[in-house]
Structure formats: structure tokens, C-alpha cells
């Protein structure tokens with residue numbers, strides 16, 4: 001198993017993917033509108049001049065293409081509303097109105113396209129912005145119908161115009177209220193999911209850490225080892241392990257007290273963590289025993305790193321903390337040999353530690 005935050009991907013939404021889906025949906029509405037407008041014009045229901053319609057479509061797509069490109073490349077991600085839903089909504093609604101005003105039959109059918117657009121935008125727009133968009137479009141549609149009625153260039157009765165407008169406003173209000181609710185629910189769920197992800201991360205962090213030193217614990221380092229072995233077997237790259245053990249820690253504990261011993265263990269954790277490379281792992285197995293995993297290191301490289309750590313630790317002074325002048329450590333290093341089991345690798349490192357201890361301590365040996 002890969003030792004990372006696998007389950008969190010399912011708790012947190014992929015904002016970039018959502019942004020793309022939204023952008024493509026807006027463009028799909030634009031495409032649908034273009035098709036409807038062209039068909040109405042071909043059938044002769046749309047009284048708009050062919051040239052005007054062509055220019056309107058050119059204008060629409062000269063905005064839609066860069067819009068889609070920006071969304072796909074994530075260029076708007078840092079913006080306050082990265083989907084640009086409000087201007088996109090105004091733009092598409094204006095196109096629908098233009099077509100509807102110039103349509104003899106099926107005006108309401110054209111304006112019906114506005115509702116899926118509204119529902120789509122409700123996923124991104126705050127209820128206030130959604131309400132504003134609906135109010136602007138409803139007012140514009142009302143004015144357009146009034147204009148048509150006053151010009152009397154078609155048989156539009158006042159009652160029928162009023163009814164059309166009221167139907168539009170009523171459906172629009174329903175969609176706006178429902179959409180606002182959906183939006184609020186989406187935001188609440190998003191907030192809860194982020195909180196849940198934070199808590200899972202926090203409890204996982206607690207589960208893989210050693211209380212005293214904050215280093216990884218035994219369980220996690222075993223996961224790391226299994227993962228490193230699988231990577232090494234697949235990609236043929238080296239890694240090494242190292243057992244580290246404080247020398248004569250019992251005597252130190254007995255002499256200076258258990259609490260002082262704890263302080264030394266914490267100091268060692270800080271000391272070693274500062275020396276290790278970013279990808280290296282260090283765990284406290286228990287007591288005064290530690291295990292290090294060094295990815296991308298062969299045995300010789302690991303020996304150098306651990307020898308440097310041993311020397312620096314042996315030179316660290318403790319008398320100012322009311323302890324002995326120095327505390328030394330012994331270490332056993334083993335580089336992974338392709339195909340061997342994790343147990344065999346650890347046994348070799350353990351043997352190295354045994355050799356270091358039995359040859360006088362304060363030294364690093366290979367197994």
C-alpha cells in the first residue's frame with residue numbers, strides 16, 4: 001500500500017475537474033442555442049436577418065472559444081468566480097432574448113432554453129447573483145415584449161404578452177429559488193467534506209506518529225518499507241535501511257532519570273530529522289531504538305549518511321542539560337538486495353547493529 005492519503009481523494013472534490021465540467025456545460029448550452037437559432041431561421045420562424053444572425057453567432061463563439069480555452073487550462077482558477085458564470089449567463093441570455101424577439105412562432109420555446117442555463121449556473125452562482133441575473137433577464141424579456149407590443153409589427157395581444165411574461169417570471173423565480181437552495185446545499189456539503197478530510201488527515205497523522213518524539217511509529221515505517229520494496233522491485237532503484245540504538249541508555253536513565261532520557265530521545269529526533277534528506281523516513285520503534293529508511297540510497301551511500309549522523313550526535317553536548325557530556329549511538333545498515341524479503345533486509349541491518357554494539361558501540365556497521 002502506498003503510504004499517503006489515499007482515502008482523502010474521495011472526500012475532497014477535484015475543483016479543477018468540476019470547473020472543466022461546468023465550462024463545457026455552459027459551452028454545450030451555447031451550442032444548443034446556436035443550433036436552435038439556426039434551425040428557426042432556416043424554417044423561416046426567425047425573422048432576424050441571416051447576416052445579423054451570422055454576426056451574432058460569430059460574436060458568441062468568438063467569446064465562447066477563448067472562454068472554454070481559459071477554463072480548460074485552468075487560467076481562471078485564482079479568480080473569485082473561476083467559471084465566469086455571471087457574464088456567461090448574461091451573454092447567453094442576451095442571445096436567447098435576441099432570438100426570441102425576432103421569432104414569430106415558438107418564442108417561449110426559445111426562452112425555455114434559459115431555464116437549463118439557470119439551473120446550471122445555480123451550481124456556481126451565489127443565491128444573490130442568481131437572483132440578480134434572473135431579475136435582469138426577466139426585466140429585459142418584459143421590456144422586449146412591451147417593445148414588440150408597441151411596434152405592433154405582429155399580432156401580439158397585451159394579455160398574451162403579459163401571460164407569456166408572467167409565466168416566464170414565475171418559472172424563472174422557481175428555478176432561482178430551487179437553484180439557490182441547491183447551491184447552498186452544495187456549499188454546506190463542500191464545507192463538511194473539507195472538515196471531514198481535515199479530521200481524517202489529523203487522525204491518520206496521530207495513527208502514524210510516535211507520541212514522544214513525533215517521528216513515525218513502527219506501523220507506519222513497516223508500510224513505508226513494503227512500499228519501498230515494491231518500488232525498488234518494479235523500477236530497480238536502490239534503497240537502504242538502518243537500525244539506530246542509543247548506547248548504554250539504561251545506565252543513562254538510571255543515573256539521570258527517565259524524564260531526562262525522554263528529553264534525549266526528543267533531542268535525537270530533532271537532530272536526526274534536521275540531517276536527513278526530504279524523502280528519508282525515520283521512525284521510533286520503541287524504547288531507544290529507531291529505524292531509518294533511505295530511498296534512492298545504496299548501502300555505501302546510507303553508510304555515509306548514518307556515519308555523519310553518528311559523529312554529529314556523538315559531538316552533541318548534554319552537560320548543559322544536566323546530563324553526561326555526550327550520548328552515543330550504534331547503527332546497523334543494510335542496502336536492499338533485489339528480490340530479498342523485508343524481513344531478510346531488516347535481519348541484516350539488525351546484524352550490523354549487533355556487530356556495532358559488540359565491537360565497542362558508537363559505530364556504524366553493515367550486516
Ligand SMILES: Nc1nc2c(ncn2[C@@H]2O[C@H](COP(=O)(O)OP(=O)(O)OP(=O)(O)O)[C@@H](O)[C@H]2O)c(=O)[nH]1
Pocket residue numbers: 212245246247248249250251253257258259260261262265286287288357361
Ligand atoms: N527515557 C526513556 N527510556 C526508555 C524508553 N523506552 C525504553 N527506555 C529505556 O531504555 C533502556 C534500554 O536499555 P537496554 O535495552 O538494556 O540497552 P542499553 O542500556 O542502551 O544498552 P546497549 O543498547 O547495549 O548499549 C531501558 O532502561 C529502558 O527502560 C522511553 O520511552 N524513555
